[in-house]
Amino acid sequence: MTKFTSDRLLLFGATGDLSRRMLLPSLCALDAEGLLDPSIEIVATARSDMDDQSFRNFARQSLEQFLPANRRGGLATFLNRLSYQALDANEMEGFKALAEKVGKPEEGLSIFLSTAPSLFEPTIHGLQSSGLAGPNVRIGLEKPLGVDLASSRVINDAVASAFPEERIYRIDHYLGKETVQNLLALRFANLMFEPLWNAAHIDHVQITVAETVGLESRVGYYDDSGALRDMVQNHILQLLALVAMEPPVSYDATNVRDEKVKVLRSLRKVNVSETVTGQYRAGAISGGAVPGYDEELGKDSNTETFVAIKAHIDNWRWQGVPFYLRTGKRLPRRTTEIVVQFRNVPHSIFSGRGAKTVPNRLVIGIQPEENITLSLMAKIPGLDREGIGLRSVPLAITMPDAFAGPQRRIAYERLLLDLIEGDQTLFVRRDEVEAQWDWIDAIRAGWDEQALEPKTYTAGSWGPSAAIALAERDGVTWHE
Known part of the structure; x- marks a missing residue:
């Protein structure tokens, strides 16, 4: 297919929280830097009854709240790019008016679709029937894309009925984060790491996605989903795939995604004993009291707000190396990080002098701070009359310090720009999604078979004590 840069962008769910916090600020910031083509027009749609000017006022308020003033250059010009068309996706006649609002793009149309799973089929049908799914149209899909493999296939089949795979862009916003992309550069642009990146030299890997927040505005969705589906199925498994993948032939969409899906298909089926689930109870975060999950929800529930998993990848590179995965709500601090723990030196020449190697x-570190830290052994200064002293010292790279100048970007900036320009490298392919769901569904089936109920943990702690034991029985301590 010929690559093209779209001159129309259609945003579904344009009055929602994602649009206010991420999409509109991302597009405005790109426009301020001259990264959006001057000819591109942005058509917004949602159920809310608004005209163009009302939506522009809504967008202005969102930008003033969520985008720093120094990134809002040329705000009036950006707002003038915006137009709005109200739409109820269940009413097919509304798509005709939407198509008229979009008009006929000279180059192409990119669609950002964020909608409830139940609305995917009517939305795709409406796009197709109104001429908004032609050969010069590509579509970006925001999660959730189903709740299991079967429902995911229903949604993907519906989308595939109108769009071929090369024009489908499934979004995982973690892949738009600078440090996640830097993981590939760290591994494949530095000779010192790749020869050591295997079971012979790595003891284990930890991946943590910790949140301090509770339910916030996601009550209905989260209680039906839980931590396993909400975080592990997408974000954590994508991070795992990037850590564990083989070197791709080149940095392009097909080769990168080919290697990721090989990893996902190599994941060993997890035994229930290698998982821990939890649900938070009342506690304190940053010195302030917070309610328990059941209090926030207003009813009893068995939905997990915490999950820890000991995972294995059954291939040549990673045989015997455990991957400890952990995510939860109401944990002590917000952080997303990957820890690669190397093995100890096979023989210490310093042991006879009383020194211990680590x-x-x-x-x-992926969020909230983007950084890379490598701990190295070094000698403690001194005359060593009573033995040599060694200690671990950090070699740290803080991304904003290492690359002074570029603004710290919202992840969606990169993803929206790639959608508009037609680069699928940082988007998820269907076979990746299905491999992820296949693994997750097997875990949930094991929980259901054993009627597993989440263990309670106090808000502000690092989850149930069983999660600590999951790692410590292997002699591993979670990085905190």
């Missing part, structure tokens, strides 16, 4: 550790 294995090297690589910590890749």
Whole structure:
């Protein structure tokens, strides 16, 4: 297919929280830097009854709240790009008016679709029947894309009935984060790491996605989903795939995604004993009291707000290396990080002098701070009359310091620009999604078979004590 840069962008769910916090600020910031083509027009749609000017006022308020003033250059010009058409996706006649509002793009149309799973089929049908699914149209799909493999296939089949795979862009916003992309550069642009990136030299890997927030505005969705579906199925498994993948032939969409899906298909089926689930109870975060999950929800529930998993990848590179995965709500601090724990030196020449070596550790911080820290052993200064002193010292790279100048970007900036320009490298392919769901569904089936109920943990702690034991029985301590 010929690559094209769209001159129309259609945003579904344009009055929702994602649009206010992420999409509109991302597009405005790109426009301020001259990264959006001057000819591109942005058509917004949602159920809310608004005209163009009302939506522009809504967008202005959102930008003033969620985008720093120094990134809002040329705000009036950006707002003038925006137009609005109200739409109820269940009413097919509304798509005709939407198509008229979009008009006929000279180059192409990109669609950002964020909608409830139940509305995917009517929305795709409406796009197709109104001429908004032609050969010069590509579509970006925001999660949730189903709740299991079967429902995911229903949604993907519906989308595939109107769009071929090369024009489908499934979004995982973690892939738009600078440090996540830097993981590939760290591995494949530095000779020192790749020869060591295997079971012979790595003891284990930890991936943590911790949140301090509770339910917020996601009550209905989260209680039907839980931590396993909400975080592990997409974000954590994508991070795992990037850590564990083989070197691709080149950095392009097909080769990168080919290697990721090989990893996902190599994941060993998890035994229930290698998982821990939890649900938070009342506690304190940052010195303030917070209610328990059941209090926030207003009813009893068995939905997990915390999950820890000991995972294995059954291939040559990673045989025997455990991957400890952990995510939860109401944890002590907000952080997303990858920890690569190397093995200790096979023989210490310093042991006879009373010195103890500690294995090297690589910590890749993704949020809220983007940084890379490698711990190295070094000698403590001194005359060594009573033995040599060694200690672990950090070699740290803080991304904003290492690359002074570029603004810290919202992840959606990169993803929206790639959608408009037609680069699928940082988007998820259907076979990846299905491999992820296949693994997740097997875990949930094991929980259901054993009638597993989440263990309670106090808000502000690092989850149930069983999660600590999951790692410590292997002699591993979670990085906190």
